[in-house]
Amino acid sequence: MNEQTLSDLQKRRHTRALQIIKRWRLMDDDFMKRCLKNNIPAVECILRIIMEQPDLHVLSVTIEDTIPSLLGHGIRMDVHAVDSAGTEYDIEVQRSDKGAGARRARFNSSLLDLNSLKKGNTYDQLPESYVIFITENDIFKAGLARYHINRIIEELSRPFNDGEHIIYVNGDYRGSDDIGKLMNDFRSSKVDDMILEPLKETVNRCKNNPREVAAMCADLEKWSMDERSEGRAEGRAEGRAEGRTEGAELLARLLKLLQAEGRTDDVKLALEDKEARERLYKEYHLE
Numbered sequence: 001m002n003e004q005t006l007s008d009l010q011k012r013r014h015t016r017a018l019q020i021i022k023r024w025r026l027m028d029d030d031f032m033k034r035c036l037k038n039n040i041p042a043v044e045c046i047l048r049i050i051m052e053q054p055d056l057h058v059l060s061v062t063i064e065d066t067i068p069s070l071l072g073h074g075i076r077m078d079v080h081a082v083d084s085a086g087t088e089y090d091i092e093v094q095r096s097d098k099g100a101g102a103r104r105a106r107f108n109s110s111l112l113d114l115n116s117l118k119k120g121n122t123y124d125q126l127p128e129s130y131v132i133f134i135t136e137n138d139i140f141k142a143g144l145a146r147y148h149i150n151r152i153i154e155e156l157s158r159p160f161n162d163g164e165h166i167i168y169v170n171g172d173y174r175g176s177d178d179i180g181k182l183m184n185d186f187r188s189s190k191v192d193d194m195i196l197e198p199l200k201e202t203v204n205r206c207k208n209n210p211r212e213v214a215a216m217c218a219d220l221e222k223w224s225m226d227e228r229s230e231g232r233a234e235g236r237a238e239g240r241a242e243g244r245t246e247g248a249e250l251l252a253r254l255l256k257l258l259q260a261e262g263r264t265d266d267v268k269l270a271l272e273d274k275e276a277r278e279r280l281y282k283e284y285h286l287e
Contacts, residue, residue, distance in 0.1 A: 017220035020263070021207060026186040026199065027136055027171060028265055029078055029093045034216065035202045036079055037063045043081050045198040047089060049178045050132060050146070050169055057084040075111050087128040088116055093186075095265045098272050100133040105149070105166045113164065128163045134186060138170040145170055145179040250286055251277070257284055 024031035036042055044058040058081050065080035079091040090108050094100040108131045116127050140147050147168040151160035173183050181195045191207060194200040206212045251270065258267045258280070269276040 013221045014217055017217040018213070020220055021213060021216050023189050024207075025189045026203065027093060027095060027134070029095075030264065031206070032093050033063045033078055034212075035199075035206050036061065039202060041198045042202045043079060043091075045196055046091070046182065047081065047083070049182045050167065051130075058082070059084055075108050077108070077112075085128070087130065088112055089129075090131045091134070092132065093134050095136040096268050096272050096276075097135065097137055097139045099268070100135050100139060100168065102149075105131050105133065109164050109166060126163060128165070130165045130167060132167045132169065134169045134171055136171045138172045139168060140170075143170075143173075145173040145175060145177070145183075250281065254280055254284060254286055 021031075026032045026035060038061060040058050040061055043061045044056065047058060048054055048056045060082045062077075062080040064076050064078070066076045075090075077090045078093055079089075081089040081091065083089070090112055092100070092108070109129060112129045112131065113126055116129065117123070117125070138144075147170070149166035149168070151162055151164070152158065153160055169179070169183070171183050171186055173180055182199075185194045185196050185199045185203075188194050188203075191200060191204045194203060206216070254270055254277070255267060258270060266276075266280060270280055271277075
């Protein structure tokens with residue numbers, strides 16, 4: 001490959017990366033994590049609205065905080081936050097309904113507790129904990145903005161009060177209240193369409209600050225090169241195993257296109273969600 005060809009290829013990769021960044025929203029977990037890294041004001045804005053606590057104060061924010069399990073599977077939280085009352089929050093963005101299943105919520109909650117109880121402390125010193133899933137779709141299909149999951153004593157119809165909470169936030173909710181404004185901002189790819197100032201300022205910085213954009217482009221271009229190489233090998237293997245059916249061939253083409261553009265969330269959606277897969281076929285004009 002001569003220098004001119006290499007330069008043209010690099011320019012195409014850079015242009016493709018810019019297009020991906022332009023489409024990104026807070027509902028895309030890679031972009032959300034970059035926006036919220038060490039960003040207490042933005043996380044505080046999100047939690048105040050979800051928790052309906054306007055005086056909530058966040059003390060710390062950690063992105064991709066890993067909680068290992070000595071005996072098995074650990075977790076990596078999208079956003080781990082702690083407030084001034086010591087309450088712990090695991091905030092997860094999920095575009096695929098299957099990624100926000102009840103047993104995953106249970107697992108995340110249990111490991112959050114395991115990590116919170118310090119040596120020498122009693123069980124009564126466990127802090128309140130919230131696992132919060134912000135889902136692209138209304139997974140319970142009841143049209144509500146939030147769904148709160150808490151244990152109860154069934155025979156007595158009263159709360160168990162164990163301090164463990166799970167909240168599902170409906171990313172498709174479109175009300176005019178604060179949670180509706182928050183979900184609008186999570187869905188918006190354009191800064192001008194956003195409403196809440198802490199989030200609007202954050203997304204504007206990530207999308208328009210030259211240093212931020214350069215860093216994201218570099219990451220995407222590297223990811224694209226790695227995934228193209230892996231994708232070609234995987235595509236050949238899939239083609240040998242499943243290429244006898246037209247549907248499998250079409251899916252393989254879609255997955256390679258998504259991998260080449262760094263759309264990891266959409267790869268999962270294409271594999272797990274039929275309606276999302278059909279939308280992606282139309283987007284890429286695959287028939």
